[in-house]
Amino acid sequence: MTQDTKAPTLAEKLRDQLAAQIAAGTFKPGDRLPSEAMLGEEHGVSRTVIREAIAALRGDGLVMPKRGSGVFVLSQSPRPLVPLQGVDTARLSSMIELLELRTGIEVEAAGLAAQRCGPKEEELILSALAQLRDAAQGDHEADFNLHLSIAEATHNPRFPEMLHMLGAQMIPRHAVSDAPESVTPEYAALLASEHEDIVQAILDKDEAGARSAMRVHLKGAQARYRRLLRQQ
């Protein structure tokens, strides 16, 4: 239990120190950090350490080095603490967990989209729906694009952001499309009609209807995953 004290390396200490300085406002967004040479002299470490600490900060999205120019501060606050850490995309139960989360987010998105959707967003949604109709069955990208266009119609950038994040987690899993039952025409028709219902409700500015249609759609996806879970 006391093993977690693992003697932080110089690079780690320097990274934390720099991150703290950035968070404290010593270096503000847009500022240029001292050059690697200066940092090295200041902290009494080699350039190797400096570079590794900066690489870590870059990974955290805090800074952005520009060759020949310097290292510039991007964001003041460290990026929010890693959610979805223990997600094992190979496990169906993990997929169901994510789907439940998506349900919450997307149902709300559908409701907001119904209230706020403008002509331009309507066009995008309809275009995504048309592409989905034409797309090959089980085309996850077309499906995702429709959901994304709805999220964008909320005019709240956090919704498409979240969808992207969750989508990146779900894409690796093709269990549903691989399952034999999922390729039946009946299944495809059901999915299509669910999509139509969602879009129709949004275009009708029917908030409650949009929520309900989206909930039906995603609950259906959950149910299909659960069935697979039982079959395994």
Added chain:
Amino acid sequence: MTQDTKAPTLAEKLRDQLAAQIAAGTFKPGDRLPSEAMLGEEHGVSRTVIREAIAALRGDGLVMPKRGSGVFVLSQSPRPLVPLQGVDTARLSSMIELLELRTGIEVEAAGLAAQRCGPKEEELILSALAQLRDAAQGDHEADFNLHLSIAEATHNPRFPEMLHMLGAQMIPRHAVSDAPESVTPEYAALLASEHEDIVQAILDKDEAGARSAMRVHLKGAQARYRRLLRQQ
């Protein structure tokens, strides 16, 4: 517009390559990566590049180097791509965006909690509610704990995770509690009754009621923020 093509460095390319290999399962969690020397020879780059790429992977939580032993793979899936990047906690509009997201997540959580809440979770929720009653007005922690206990009652760890993530973003902002109007007894009583309604519905296993009560509660919070926005 074409500036985003910024000539990726060798370290970046190698990082992406290694991340892809990890995602593809070439290196599985628990495995040891080839040593820096071997990777360097294999890819025809210097150890500097290798180390920087690995530093980035470590920052992403994908690997964990152990001095003298090797670099070990932790997680197979890259941690979800940084959401909530442009959130400026000083801007009320950002807070409202986050609140809308929270609404989606928490409404779903309340619904699931009503279905799945067991005796132990009921106790935790009631305890959190009691503490909130006793707590000083505007005690964000007590409020957060109640919401958290509900999220945990879903038995889906992603909900409390998300709440933690969003909570970390919202805590810095105390605008609502600082606003003069928010300290009136009427306001406190309203908040308390909203909380009671949510808990009561969950204990009654009333899914729709729990959703609705949670939605009312969070929509109320949004409305209060919006009022502040107008006053500014």
Added chain:
DNA sequence: TGCCTAAACTTGTCATACAACTTCACACAT
């Protein structure tokens, strides 16, 4: 004044060397 060029500076990469630590095999003693 305006433009052009070259020097100075900065990050990216390579190479080498050593320190600190871990692992593993082999010799040795029990």
Added chain:
DNA sequence: ATGTGTGAAGTTGTATGACAAGTTTAGGCA
């Protein structure tokens, strides 16, 4: 045969020096 200790080999952490590639700046020249 078994347990133990020792050391060699392998690995990451750090330092140093050098050069390539790009940017900035100052100064010279028209």
